[in-house]
Amino acid sequence: MKIVGVGCGPGMLTAEAVRVIAGASLIYGSARAIALARETIPPGCEVHEITDYRCLRLLPSHAVVLSTGDPMLAGLGYLPGEVVPGISSLQVVFARLKVPLTKAAVVSAHGTDHARAVAEAREGILAGRVVFLLADPAFSVGALAAVLPPETRIAVCEDLGYPEERIVVGTAAEPPMPRGGLFVVAAGEF
CATH class of the missing domain: 3.30.950.10 (Tetrapyrrole methylase, C-terminal domain)
Structure with missing residues (x-):
């Protein structure tokens, strides 16, 4: 699993975040995180809005989880997997x-x-x-x-x-x- 920071606002995706999101086939995120990354999500990618944060640890290893701001600043960086930092507030x-x-x-x-x-x-x-x-x-x-x-x-x-x-x-x-x-x-x- 990859936990990707999408920045705290529009236009704040890093090049690494764009690369990971563009290569994803399965994405989870809040409505806001998905909106911030929308332009980089590839066609045909399965996208799910997170409704139960307790289940995130059970996602498959190829899942990309979008976190607003930076995952390590009150974000989803606690999840198992690689963290791709984002531009934080x-x-x-x-x-x-x-x-x-x-x-x-x-x-x-x-x-x-x-x-x-x-x-x-x-x-x-x-x-x-x-x-x-x-x-x-x-x-x-x-x-x-x-x-x-x-x-x-x-x-x-x-x-x-x-x-x-x-x-x-x-x-x-x-x-x-x-x-x-x-x-x-x-x-x-x-």
Whole structure:
């Protein structure tokens, strides 16, 4: 099995990802991942939208599983098989904000304990890191801002790579707010 990162938005497939997808006869992915790779899927390839993520480990060895962003950043990289990296939201955000990746600390608040994620993010920021936080729609940017020094910069980043991409920068004293849906937060000194 191959787990292929399709990037976090349109036009972010790597040449290696294109090669693997173009040679596939069986593909599984979310609706979004399939849409991002659609132009490279060969005619006659059997394509299935993932409905049960628990069954992915049972796929045949020739299956290609599409993962949005990079499979190793809260993606499907835990599956057995070869991982083909993709362009992640982390790479895009840090490039847009002109922050070196060597300053990054990654925190996941996507479908996990938000209080723990806020504490982890605070710890990273106070240690001088720029925290990249993967959030779900229920995550409170205000709760994060409340535990940070007021001058801490916070960026809310949505729809990365899409025409409606939105990156709004504020501070912990006046934090930017997401529109809704999935988003990422970069916070720290940048």
